Amino acid sequence: MNKLNIVDWAKELHALAETGLFFTKDVFDKERFERIKQISFEMLAQVAEEPVDKIAELYLEEKGYQTPKVDTRAIVWRGDKLLLVQENDGLWVLPGGWMDVTQTISSNIRKEVFEEAGMEVEVGRLVAIHDRNIHNPGLNPFTILKIFVECQYVSGMFRPNSETVASGFFAEDEIPPLMERKTSTEQVRLAFEAKKQGEKWQPIFD
Known part of the structure; x- marks a missing residue:
């Protein structure tokens, strides 16, 4: 089964x-x-x-009518290189996390990038909305929608914090080992494909 x-x-x-x-x-x-x-x-x-x-x-706090959780992920470009942050386990992810109830998608993206990478970004277009259990390995008991938004680097540099230990901009052939449960190889490839297609790219979902 x-x-x-x-x-x-x-x-x-x-x-x-x-x-x-x-x-x-x-x-x-x-x-x-x-x-x-x-x-x-x-x-x-x-x-x-x-x-x-x-x-x-x-599920202790999941009371009342059930709705999906939202995870926002930033696809941040500096030139043709993609921003990834390294978590405490040594693996790399797109910066992001749970969307707070007081935030919009854009404001949550900016907040997460600043907290995890110390950088200011300009939020751009929507790239994709993924169902986490379809596109990332390992089954999660919650329904999680992962929202990927393209951004451009503005300023700032990495600073130590409680969530990440390093950050870097990587070319497509330089991607380090990923925490696939949070950012899969498929999702990184998707980011580069969206950039290559430019204005022709249509956001994908499910």
Whole structure:
């Protein structure tokens, strides 16, 4: 059986359970929805090979109507070279992260680049929106939309911080080892392809 199908079913069950718990006033329906939610955790735990209570903890704050999480990633150019930042594990990613509820896509992109690379950027066009579980390895219990936005380097330089240990601009044939769960080889190639096509590029999604 396809593990991705199981994850999708489990997430749908969880979403239905949380929506039901949010709207119902009936005590018996609440018991049923709680059991459905627990089943979804058990399914996810089996696929992820993690304890059920750890999966439940991940979903602790996911109450009410369920919606995807948003991860914004900056495709920053300086000339023909692409900005990557190195995380504490030694692997490299496009700068970015979870979108804060107080931010827009553009402001979150600028914030993440400044925090992780110490650089100011000019935000440009949308390149792609990816479903994380389709385009990145390893199954995540959440539905995550990864939004890739092209930017141009303006100023600044790397400074030490709690999230990254280095940054650099890389040509297409110089890409260092990537943290594929956050930035896949496919996504880096996509960035370079969008740049090559210029105005002809059409944003892709799913």
